[in-house]
Every structure is written in structure tokens, then in C-alpha cells.
Amino acid sequence: MKQVVQNYKSGELAVLDVPVPGCKPGGVLVRTAYSLISTGTEMMKVSEAGMSMLGKARSRPDQVAKVMQSVAVNGVPATYRKVMGKLDSYTPLGYSLCGVVEQVGAGIDDVAVGDLVACAGNEHALHAELNWVPKNLYTPLPDGLAPRHAAFGTVGSIALQGVRQGEPQLGETALVIGLGLIGQLVVQLLTASGVRVVGADPDPVRCELAARLGAAACGDPGSAAVETAVAELSGGHGVDQVYLAAGGGSNQPVELAARLSRDRGRVVDIGKCRLDLPWNAYYEKELDVRFSRSYGPGRYDPEYELEGRDYPIGYVRWTERRNLACFLDLLARGSVDVEPLISHIADFDDAVKTYQQLKDGELKAVAVLFRYPDQTEDGNVAAPAVTVPAVRRGDAASAPARSAPVRPAGAPVRLAFVGAGNYASSMLLPHLAEREGVTLSTVVTTTALSAANAQRKFGFTGATTDLDSVLGDPAVDAVFVVTRHSSHAELTRKALLAGKTVFVEKPLALTEDELAGVLAAVEESGNDRLQVGFNRRFAPLLREAKNRFGARTGPASLRYLVNAGRLGHGSWYLQQATEGSRFAGEGGHFIDTASWLLGSDPVSVYAVAPSGAEAGGDVQIMLRYADGSTATIGYVTTGASGFPKETLDLVADGRVLKFDDFVRASVFADGGVGRKRWVSSRLPKARDKGQSAELAAFIRAVRTGGPMPVPLESLVATTSATLAVQTGLAAGTPVTLARPR
The missing domain is CATH 3.40.50.720 (NAD(P)-binding Rossmann-like Domain)
Structure with missing residues (x-):
């Protein structure tokens, strides 16, 4: 299908061919009849994209502040990759349209295929031939209302x-x-x-x-x-x-x-x-x-907009959706007339030309509409010109398990990515895109444009929104799961059952049931080719410090401070009901690092939170190990932003390892003839947290068929310990961990 996009770095406008978005539960797939250009908001965005980098910075000081904070935490190179990745991407335009329901997702019962709806949202009512729109961001049209008028709904x-x-x-x-x-x-x-x-x-x-x-x-x-x-x-x-x-x-x-x-x-x-x-x-x-906050109550609330949770009418009379329906009713009754506001109706194929005319002042307009190919001159909707691929509703997990195909010697490792968000685009894909012997086969996303961006920037052979087609492709050797936390376990389970080697970003699971489901898939398929993105154990500076520390003879004491910082408003990490607590999402990193340094898996977890701490905020964790070693992890969100994010000390046998945020490390030791000290020789050019080395180890395992970089038992133990933190906080007692089978 086609979609209007803009590259915010270069200012380029284009009508791009992108995959058809998937029809997810809780919403509908809508074929656009008319979409409205906001000559104020959209043209401001278009104008900003044409500015110099300095001009962009001056126009968005809030974003500059975020960049400076990222530099302090992650260093210049990582921040540069992240910022340039965002800037040099196609972004969507549009937020107000009218169209025809093409598919109905699970849980939707207020509209049917063929119904006309007005849609809202700068992520869902885009200038595109097809859009997936969640329930609270669409509303059916009153009888007799012209689609071009309903496009003014937002x-x-x-x-x-x-x-x-x-x-x-x-x-x-x-x-x-x-x-x-x-x-x-x-x-x-x-x-x-x-x-x-x-x-x-x-x-x-x-x-x-x-x-x-x-x-x-x-x-x-x-x-x-x-x-x-x-x-x-x-x-x-x-x-x-x-x-x-x-x-x-x-x-x-x-x-x-x-x-x-x-x-x-x-x-x-x-x-x-x-x-x-x-x-x-x-x-x-x-x-x-x-x-006045945009369309009304519910705006910027992900539980309302994405999850379809309405506000009770007795408490919130006019929500986004009720405002949308009210405005359409006013149009239908003639109380408001938008026809005199329509300065120009352009064919969708002429979108770039139309934006340029508006930007140059050649076209002076109050409102401009795009008319899509399926829309007739008289306003009736014709037969669709865009074919929506048939979506296989069957669970990929129901397919018979099979072993990964035998790879010919010298053949490239073919990778598929499920998800192409910020972390994948800034921390994983740059290390894989030009790696010799690796082919980026297919990228799968639920939104069309993110798949198209990843394909353009990293050279994927194909882009799609159909997961099953990728899991069923025998040419794909390994699947990366880099989606939101709530989907990790299920996607991992499906990929394992399909016979794929799997790299899943942390966390592996958010609940014990999800973890059990992954292990059941391993047992059913006989496929244990799994890696979780615990990258810190692969960080070069930390590995050198561990080697300098040497082998232990007695129990050790480890102290790990994670100065996580506060989350920005709107971060999806705050959606604890669906995405789990913040520690559940990233705590596995620190437990895995501690266990790797101590050389074993924890046997018990005791967690406490400071009195009055917010749910999902500060937490102190004590891990015990079979040899008597202990690790204390302080995960805090209330510290100073200028303090390093990760610092740790390891003490044992008259030695101390001190590690400062992937920048400096040192080892102190008492020897027979005095004291010895090792300090990392120089400041690294960047905070290397191990992603490149981790990916190299994973690719090597896929290519050779050798052991995975981290044993499955260790991945399970770390995940169980992470989940036990929440259990322990609720119970107020230590949690004994079962030994992995």
C-alpha cells in the first residue's frame, strides 16, 4: 500500500510503498476514503523538517534536553546513533480521516466490515491507504454524512x-x-x-x-x-x-x-x-x-487510546471518542458546515506536490483533502483497489515442530527481526547490517512504516506485518524478538516451536506462567536454541576486569548500584498493567551480570522497597548463592541524573574489583609482598555494554551449530530470580528459587 511520509533529517516528502498494517485485536483496519491535511499542525512539522540542524534544535528545546541527558548516561557515540537513527527515518503525516472498515479485530462488536468510520490520531489516522485504528479513536458515521465532511472529525x-x-x-x-x-x-x-x-x-x-x-x-x-x-x-x-x-x-x-x-x-x-x-x-x-488538550480526555493515555478502556460517562462526559461522535452529529444535522472550508481536493497520488504547493504559498488554503483511489467523484466508496493479504489466524505454534535446516558450509546466516523500534535500530541492527556472513532477511512489525524504515536503513530483503510467513520460511535461520515486553514470551514460544534459533531481548517473560510456556515449547520441540539479550557479561571492559580479578577460593560480596533515573511522561515502561514493572523489564540485566561475575546462579532472593516508594520504583535486592556469596542490587529511580548509571564493587579473598559505568575499572589486591593495583589503561571511546560481542557470539553459534553463548539453565535462573523480586516484595519474605531442570 502507499503512505505519505517525511524524512525529518532531510525534509524529503514521499509517497512510499509500505506493508499493509496488521489488524490487531481491539481495533479495525480502515481503507481510507478521504484524509485531511491540517494546514497548521502538519505544515509546521513539514517546515521544521526543512530547517538546519541548529534550526531544529532551536524549535525543539525539549528534545535537546533529552539528548544531553542521553549523552551523560550513554555517551556521545551511542546517543549520536540513536538521534541520527530517529532523524534519518521516515515519519508519518496526518491524523484525521474517513474510511471504510476493511477488517475487524478481535473484541470489536460496534462496527462491521463495510461500515464508514471517522478516525483520529497521529499514529492511526495517517495519510495512508490503510490504517489500523484502535476502538476509542474511531466512530461510525451518522446516516447521510458525506465521507469528505467526516474527514474533518479530528x-x-x-x-x-x-x-x-x-x-x-x-x-x-x-x-x-x-x-x-x-x-x-x-x-x-x-x-x-x-x-x-x-x-x-x-x-x-x-x-x-x-x-x-x-x-x-x-x-x-x-x-x-x-x-x-x-x-x-x-x-x-x-x-x-x-x-x-x-x-x-x-x-x-x-x-x-x-x-x-x-x-x-x-x-x-x-x-x-x-x-x-x-x-x-x-x-x-x-x-x-x-x-485545551487536543481531542479531549483520553488523549495521551495509552490505556484509553490503545487498550480501549473507556472513562465512565458519569465522571468524564466528553472523551475523545464522544467528542468525535458529537462533532459528526453536528455536521450531519447542519449545525456546522465544513464545505466552505474545503479549499482544495487533491488526488492522493499528488500528495507530495500538494504539500510543496502549500509550503511555497502557491496553494493558499484553509483545508485540503486527499481523495484516495477508491473514492468516486460523487463521494461514494468504490470497490477497493488495495488488496489486504489474507491473514492466517492459526497459531504458528500449532505447526509441527521441526529442526533448524542444515546450513551449507559458507552460506550466510539469514536473520529475521520481529520488531524494529528504537533499541533494535540503535543497538542491534547497526552491528549486524554490515557484518560479513549475515543476511538481514525480513523485518516484521505491526506498523507499516517502521518495517519500511528498517528495510531502507539496514537493507532487509523484505518487510511484512505477517509473522507466520516468516516463521514458516525455511530460509530463515534465526529470529530476533525485539518487541514490547508483554509479547516476548509468546513470540519466543512460537519461534522455538517453528524450529528457529531465537534471540529475544530482555525480559524473557513477565510471569511464571509465561516462563513455563517457553520451557514447554523447548520440551515439545526439542529446540533449546535460545539467547536472551543480557549483553553486559559480554562488555570488553567488564570481562577484562573479571580476568584481572582472577579465580576465587572463598565466598564473595558484590554490591551493584543502578541509578536508573526517572522515566519521561508517556513512556510505555509506565504501563505496568500490561508491560510489567520497570524492574521486571530490565532487572534481568543486573542479576545476570552479578551471577556471571560470581560464577553461579542464585538460590534465593529477598527484596524490599523503601517506605512510601512508588510501585515499580526503588527496590533493594539481596541474592544468595550456593557457595555463600551474596549480591546486593540497589535499583533506584530517585537519584541524581548526573551520577553514573551503573557502578559495582566485588570483594573476595583480599581483592576488590571496582567498576564505574563501562568507563573505568580497577582491581586492588593484597599480595605476599605488598599491595597490587590494576586500573584500566585509558578511557574507552564509548560505553561498550557488550552488544557487538554478544551478537558475534550468537551469530557464531547459529553458523556453527555450537553451544549457545549462555546456557539455557542460566537464562531461566536469571528470569526466575527477576520474577521473584515482585513476589518477594508482595510477601515481605525471602523467596527460595527452584533449581532449573
Whole structure:
């Protein structure tokens, strides 16, 4: 299928051929009829992409701060790869469309194949021929509503939510500053609510349009006409509400809002304009400044948007989805008219040309629609031109187990990736893309564009959203599972049963049942060719320090401090209900490192959390080993961001190993003729945490058929110990670990 994309690094716009997205449970696959270009939000993104790197940095200081924090934690090279990987990728455009339901995912019962729906979301309602849309981001069309009008649903919801934040009442007066697409809709919604509206915009064409759509008066923000109209309509008191629907870097809108508001008036920010509030003006009138968060309650909440968990109507009357349905109803009843806002309808194939015309100012428009190939001139939906591949619903695990194919001598190792997110793209694939004797065969993702990006950047032979086709491909030697934590165990189980050698990023499992399922797959298939991405034991500096420390004769004491830091708002690590606790997700790294240094697997785990600590936050773990050794892991999220992330000390037999965050290591020892000391000779160029060496060992095992880099028993023991942390926290007692069979 085709999708409009942009490379944020170069600014390139393209209509790209990408795989059809899979129809996941909890949502529907929608074939687009019309999608709407947001001439404000989207064109701002398009313009930013055309800036220099310095210009991009100035426009997004929040992202610059994240980069600097990453440099402090991961070093310059790793951060550079991560940032460039994100910048030099195709990103999607679009967030408002109308289309036809093509497939219905499990758990959906409110629409059927062939129904028309309006869809929202900058990850789901894209300028693409097909989109997978979760339940709370689509709504069926009322009877008789034209698809091209329903394509305005998302921007209509944004305007509607802004109006709700202003709490308009019959007979009040409002000022709308900025008469672009959102401003024009706000004017109509306020007028329909019985509010008298004054519009302000420097463009006389937009002012004229707003007047035709119901505004009592319109004019340039700097003209006396606007102030005169406000005085006449409000009896000299000032407007009850001001809606900031303007963009740009001028502070004029907030200053005008203060000047023309009544005492204790309401100022609602809907757009993205400069907000240097003049303190005296806002203080003296005690103005109520409010923000409107996009489409309404539920926005940016993954449980609402992705998992379909609705808010009770008794507590949250107007959610994203209910706002979307309300706006469509207003359109269907004629209370809002979007037809006059449509400046241009372009064929989808002309998308790049259309964006360029908008950017250059050749096309001056309030709203532009893309019409897709299956859409007829009269607005009816024709037969589909895009064929959705048949999805095999059967579980790949039900296929008979088979051994991995015998590899001809000298043949390249063929790898498939399931998942191509940030970690895979920055930490794994760069080490594999140009490795001799390795072929990147197929990348599988649930979203079309991430697969296409990985294929373009790393040279995969193919890209798909169909997992079963990859597991059933006898030419694939090994499968990398690099998806979200909640899917690791099931995908690993399927790949093992399909006879594949598997590399799965940590964690292997989030529950004992998931771990048991993986082990059952190993037993059923006889395939134990498994590696978990515990890379730290492969780090060159740590391996050298261990060798310098030497063999032990007595028990050891290990202390490991992990200064994990706080997570940013919106991180999927915070989705503990589905993705497990943060420690469950990455704690295996540190337990594996401790066990490797001590040369055995733990026999018991005792975990405690500081009083009042947030769930999934700070935790202290004591591991005991059969030879009497102990390891204490302090996993903290409340430390200083400037302190190293990982530091450890290993003490035994009159020796101390000190390791500082993959940058410096030293060993102190008491000898027969005095004290000895070894210190790593120089600072490494980067924090090498072992990914390259780990991948080399894995590829070697796949190529030769030799033992896996880490025994299965050790992987299981580390996973069991990680899971026991949560069990121990709940019980408040030590947990004895069963020995792996």
C-alpha cells in the first residue's frame, strides 16, 4: 500500500510503498476514503523538517534536553546513533480521516466490515491507504454524512474540546484569535451555542469566511475595528471568553486577549502560539487561563487510546471518542458546515506536490483533502483497489515442530527481526547490517512504516506485518524478538516451536506462567536454541576486569548500584498493567551480570522497597548463592541524573574489583609482598555494554551449530530470580528459587 511520509533529517516528502498494517485485536483496519491535511499542525512539522540542524534544535528545546541527558548516561557515540537513527527515518503525516472498515479485530462488536468510520490520531489516522485504528479513536458515521465532511472529525474534536474548556453560555460574547481551520470551526461551534463571536486574523479572506459562517464581526488583530466590535457587543465590559487559535512567535494574541477580556474572563489556548503572559494585565483582571488538550480526555493515555478502556460517562462526559461522535452529529444535522472550508481536493497520488504547493504559498488554503483511489467523484466508496493479504489466524505454534535446516558450509546466516523500534535500530541492527556472513532477511512489525524504515536503513530483503510467513520460511535461520515486553514470551514460544534459533531481548517473560510456556515449547520441540539479550557479561571492559580479578577460593560480596533515573511522561515502561514493572523489564540485566561475575546462579532472593516508594520504583535486592556469596542490587529511580548509571564493587579473598559505568575499572589486591593495583589503561571511546560481542557470539553459534553463548539453565535462573523480586516484595519474605531442570 502507499503512505505519505517525511524524512525529518532531510525534509524529503514521499509517497512510499509500505506493508499493509496488521489488524490487531481491539481495533479495525480502515481503507481510507478521504484524509485531511491540517494546514497548521502538519505544515509546521513539514517546515521544521526543512530547517538546519541548529534550526531544529532551536524549535525543539525539549528534545535537546533529552539528548544531553542521553549523552551523560550513554555517551556521545551511542546517543549520536540513536538521534541520527530517529532523524534519518521516515515519519508519518496526518491524523484525521474517513474510511471504510476493511477488517475487524478481535473484541470489536460496534462496527462491521463495510461500515464508514471517522478516525483520529497521529499514529492511526495517517495519510495512508490503510490504517489500523484502535476502538476509542474511531466512530461510525451518522446516516447521510458525506465521507469528505467526516474527514474533518479530528480537527472538529480539537475545536470542540477548546470550546468546552471555555464553558460558553447563551448570550455571551467571545473573541477568536486566529481564523485558520481550527478558528473557523470554533466560530461555528460558538455561534451554534448561542454565543456572539468576534474574529481576529490579519488575512481579510479568512475574516470574510468567518463572517459568512456566523461571526458577528471580524478584522485585523491590530485594527480598531476589532476593539470597537467587542465594545459594542459586550456593552463595554469586554468578551467573556478568548480562544487562542493562532500560531507563530508573536506575543500579540495573548496581549490582545488581556486587553479585550472582561474582568475574570476566560482565555483558552487551543493553538501553539507564544504565551509570554503580561503579568499585570492578567493579574489585574484575574483572568482564567486554560489549556485545551487536543481531542479531549483520553488523549495521551495509552490505556484509553490503545487498550480501549473507556472513562465512565458519569465522571468524564466528553472523551475523545464522544467528542468525535458529537462533532459528526453536528455536521450531519447542519449545525456546522465544513464545505466552505474545503479549499482544495487533491488526488492522493499528488500528495507530495500538494504539500510543496502549500509550503511555497502557491496553494493558499484553509483545508485540503486527499481523495484516495477508491473514492468516486460523487463521494461514494468504490470497490477497493488495495488488496489486504489474507491473514492466517492459526497459531504458528500449532505447526509441527521441526529442526533448524542444515546450513551449507559458507552460506550466510539469514536473520529475521520481529520488531524494529528504537533499541533494535540503535543497538542491534547497526552491528549486524554490515557484518560479513549475515543476511538481514525480513523485518516484521505491526506498523507499516517502521518495517519500511528498517528495510531502507539496514537493507532487509523484505518487510511484512505477517509473522507466520516468516516463521514458516525455511530460509530463515534465526529470529530476533525485539518487541514490547508483554509479547516476548509468546513470540519466543512460537519461534522455538517453528524450529528457529531465537534471540529475544530482555525480559524473557513477565510471569511464571509465561516462563513455563517457553520451557514447554523447548520440551515439545526439542529446540533449546535460545539467547536472551543480557549483553553486559559480554562488555570488553567488564570481562577484562573479571580476568584481572582472577579465580576465587572463598565466598564473595558484590554490591551493584543502578541509578536508573526517572522515566519521561508517556513512556510505555509506565504501563505496568500490561508491560510489567520497570524492574521486571530490565532487572534481568543486573542479576545476570552479578551471577556471571560470581560464577553461579542464585538460590534465593529477598527484596524490599523503601517506605512510601512508588510501585515499580526503588527496590533493594539481596541474592544468595550456593557457595555463600551474596549480591546486593540497589535499583533506584530517585537519584541524581548526573551520577553514573551503573557502578559495582566485588570483594573476595583480599581483592576488590571496582567498576564505574563501562568507563573505568580497577582491581586492588593484597599480595605476599605488598599491595597490587590494576586500573584500566585509558578511557574507552564509548560505553561498550557488550552488544557487538554478544551478537558475534550468537551469530557464531547459529553458523556453527555450537553451544549457545549462555546456557539455557542460566537464562531461566536469571528470569526466575527477576520474577521473584515482585513476589518477594508482595510477601515481605525471602523467596527460595527452584533449581532449573
